[in-house]
Amino acid sequence: MSAVAERLSLPRAEWPPPDQAALDLAVAPDDDLLGDGGSAAELRPDTLVALIQGYGQWLAFLLRIEELDPNEQPGDRPTMARLAAFRRDNKARGLEPTTRRQMLIHLRAMLRHLVPGRDWGFITRPNGVPLKRAIPGRPREFRIRDVSEVLRLVRKLHRDALIGADGPERRRDLRDAALIGMLLTRAPRVGSIVHMDMTWHILPGEGGSWSVRFPPQHTKNHHSLSYPLDGEVSAMLNDYLVEARSSFPSAGRSDHLWMGMKGPLTKQGLQRIMRRRTSEWFGEAHGPHICRKWLRAAAARVSPELAIDTAVVMGHTVQTALDAYTEASGLHAALRYGDQTEERRAQIGSRRERLVRDRVDRWLER
Known part of the structure; x- marks a missing residue:
């Protein structure tokens, strides 16, 4: 394979001059507050990096x-013929449908900044067809884990770390217990977690408790979010802060809350942690987003109304919260019917046992 064929995303420095010039204008700040800054100047750094990489994939193609x-x-x-060839190429390379859709979404988003004022909606509606219909996803197996079951494993990880010998492994275990505990009980998004720092995002309370808050720029829906942590997770967080965080390399040079062995924890690092732990515990690897599904399912088992509260804590929109309520109502009804069925079976079983016992007693009395 040639060096050209191996280029999957063209770095910004290698973009053609017109594209580089358009990006420079798009990211130009509005220094004099006259409203002449670029439309991409206010994007979050992570978002801009993703769009640049996505546009680089288009240029590399x-x-x-x-x-x-x-x-x-x-x-x-972006002519129709080139876009169709781009879609075919991505499919031929074996990319997942979600990845292929995201590449087109990023291309459309970047072009809106590079060439503002034009309608780029046709990129994500090939031949007028919605993207999810044009590139349908594959059915995926999904197993709901009981949150209490996973929390038992997190508690064991925490307990074993507390009594373990000091060293890198102990520090990582204390960090992972606190981190996964927070994911299981409050389910913040990955993009919110990696931005957490020691001064703004966590607030100490009475009796060793902690609260968490996220500013609008660190949430997906750009709404501020705050909530107290579970008492047990607060204790895990406190142990991580007192006994582990300061011993991570670069901890003294960074204000980030979650530290890795090479510096502040990244999205990729968080993914690796969660996938490694779930693989050890269940024999199947899951990313951190699975905790949001598990927590919502756990809430639905208790009450559909609780599913709405959980969705709000997760930072979902009102519509998503209502969708969660509708989904939870159906699940709750099914679970309730299942419980009633089991109870009925138990009652029938008890009556049969009594009938058999009465028959035996009568036989013995003869």
Whole structure:
């Protein structure tokens, strides 16, 4: 395979001059507050990095098919024929449907900044078809884990770390217990967790308790979010802060709450932690987002109304919270019916046992 064929995303420094110039304008800050800054200037750093990488994938594709004209304007590149070839190429490379859809979404989003004022909606509606219909997903097996079951494993991880010998493994175990405990009981998003620092995001309370708060720029829906941590998780967080965090490399040079062995914990690092722990515990790896599903399912088992509260704590929109309520109502009804069925079976079983016992007693009395 040639070096050109291996390029999956073209770095920004290697973009054609028209594309680089358009991006420079898009990210230009509004220093004089006259409203002439670029539309991408206010994007979160992580979002901008994702869009640049996604647009680099588009340019790398054009380079592979030898249609990357260095003098062509960014707005002239996405023709219907090229976009169709881009979709076919991504499918031929074996990319998951979700990844293929996300690449088109990122391309559309970046073009809105590079070439503002034009309608780029056709990129995510090929031939007028919604993207999820044009690139349907594959059915995936999903097993609901009882949150209390997972928490028992987290407690054991925490207890074993407290009595273990000091060293990197103990520090990681204390961190992972506090981190996964927070994910299981409050389910913050990955993008919110990696931004947490020691001064703003956590607040000490009475009796060793802790509260967490996220500003709008650190939530997906751009709404501030705050809540107290569970008492047990507060204790785990306190043990991590007192006995582990300061011993991580770079901890003294960073204000980030969650530390890794090479510096502040990243999204990729958090993914690896969760996948490694769930693989050890259940024989199947899950990313941190699974905790949001498990927590919502646990709430639905208790009450549909609790599913709405859980959705709000997770930072979902009102519509998503209502969808969670509808879903939970059906699940709760099914669970309630199942419980009633089991209770009925138990009652029938008890009557049969009494009938048999009465028959035996009568036989013995003869």
